[in-house]
Amino acid sequence: MPQTLLMNSLISSIQIGSMYALMALGITLTMSVIKLPNFAHAEYVTVGAFTALIVSMNLSSNPLIIMGSAFVVGAIISLLSHQIVFKSLEKQNASFYTLLLASFAVGLIIRYILFMIADQFSLFDKRIQIPLEIVFRSETVIITNIFLWVVPTSIICVGILTILLKYTPLGREMRALANNITLARIIGIAVERVKNNTWLLVGGLAGLAGALWGMNTSVSPLMGWTAILSVFAAAILGGLSSFPGTIMGAYVVSFSENMLMQYLNFHYDVDFSFKAAIPFIIIIGVLLIRPQGFTEFFTHARGLKR
16 A cells, blocks of 8 residues: 555554444443443433534634533433433343333434434534644644544543552442342442442443544534444454453454455455445454454453453
8 A cells, every 4th residue: 555545544543443432332331331232332422412513503613612511411322321221121130131121212312303303403424613723734644633632631541441440449339240230239338329330430431532533523413323343343352341351452454454355445446435345344254263252361450350
């Protein structure tokens, strides 16, 4: 590949991989603590993106205020979905498959509410209103301030989340629920409080990821749904339990979708429409060949499974 194409594809892969990592960490948290593959997670991402768009258009173009608003609203929507739907189903001893279908239903409800809001206020395919600046330009690569917001923010959030889980009482309680919820109840952990905090954290991370995604591209009611398979592929590569594995998985998926597709297109004329198949290939391949994903590579840093 030409050097210019290679470098720009590398920058794009890092940027998108960082956003996938934020989204996928929420999936890993939900699977580990709540024991639910929550497909409504896609809509928490979209809610964050629309929140960021509305705030940027009406209140402030400061990226910190925009991202903070997206985090808060995403967290609230996530907690509400738990309190209204998932908690009620858990009290009825609903099966795993019932909860899975409920997550699809919750996602659809949120998605079509967003469609109505976008239609009412003409918010389709608009970008989050922050100043776009070129911070580095060479013959082979251009880096904008969006890259400098997305990548460091993702790294900082991953660091904060790791510290929270390893060194705080809430983190220890979440790990206890992940390992054995019955034993956690016996030793006096307030399970419902820990679950509420988990849902807040999951929704906040998703909302923040949505804000970053909206800075990178235009906002639409389907943006979270179009990314969810890539995000699940990243989480599955992490074994659905390892944070380091999930982060590595996010970058593997991103590099596959960007640099690998660029290579296949340039050398073998493979159409970019086949990019959508990559997450499916990764998911099936991991489940067939290595269901534990990258977990074994991180025996001393296995996220919640400790």
